[in-house]
Amino acid sequence: QVKLQQSGPGLVKSSQTLSLTCAISGDTVSSNSAAWNWIRQSPSRGLEWLGRTYYRSKWFSDAGVSVKGRIIVNADISKNQFSLQLNSVTPEDTAVYYCASYHYDSWGRGTPVTVSS
Amino acid sequence: QAVVTQEPSLTVSPGGSVTLTCASSTGAVTSGHYPYWFQQKPGQAPRALIYETSKKHSYTPARFSGSLLGDKAALTLSGAQPEDEADYYCLLTQSGGRVFGGGTRLTVL
Numbered sequence: 288q289v290k291l292q293q294s295g296p297g298l299v300k301s302s303q304t305l306s307l308t309c310a311i312s313g314d315t316v317s318s319n320s321a322a323w324n325w326i327r328q329s330p331s332r333g334l335e336w337l338g339r340t341y342y343r344s345k346w347f348s349d350a351g352v353s354v355k356g357r358i359i360v361n362a363d364i365s366k367n368q369f370s371l372q373l374n375s376v377t378p379e380d381t382a383v384y385y386c387a388s389y390h391y392d393s394w395g396r397g398t399p400v401t402v403s404s
Numbered sequence: 405q406a407v408v409t410q411e412p413s414l415t416v417s418p419g420g421s422v423t424l425t426c427a428s429s430t431g432a433v434t435s436g437h438y439p440y441w442f443q444q445k446p447g448q449a450p451r452a453l454i455y456e457t458s459k460k461h462s463y464t465p466a467r468f469s470g471s472l473l474g475d476k477a478a479l480t481l482s483g484a485q486p487e488d489e490a491d492y493y494c495l496l497t498q499s500g501g502r503v504f505g506g507g508t509r510l511t512v513l
Contacts, residue, residue: 338501390440390452390461391440391450392455397449
């Protein structure tokens, strides 16, 4: 069974970079049959799919329209984890951030992130 | 960005059946949108019940099923239980990424 352990700060200042990490146990980040997602949820914006990374002989990543140009999703093979970087944050980026597996059957516990102005 | 629309709320009687739907502003939902259905209870992360239109995870109760119904994706609950009261979300793959619907609050009453 895949388990995901999230880590990262819960408070970020406006215009700075939000960085979160999701450590994987029970699977390998570079598996050719896996993909690793970031999702967020807020009362005002609901659930938003942010992006993902996956390995198919080489690394790929996708980004959601709402954050395209500000997001980087990377994998760290040595630590078996993947990460989210969201640049130039504003208070609109305040949300609970989740990492999730390919078919969303495993989730991290969620990290509440507040962006202070 | 495409908009994904769900019924805001539905009510079902214990033991009854209900169908939740998921529509796309870009047109008919097809298997190429790889529809997912999620259940979320208060204080918990969402969890996927259905992926790729109709596939079930090992933990998905048999009373839940996914399909395409007309031009929408559908989640059918047959034999509702009190523990099925929750918010349900669909997720569609659209050009430019993946988009969640606004969710359906299902009441079992």
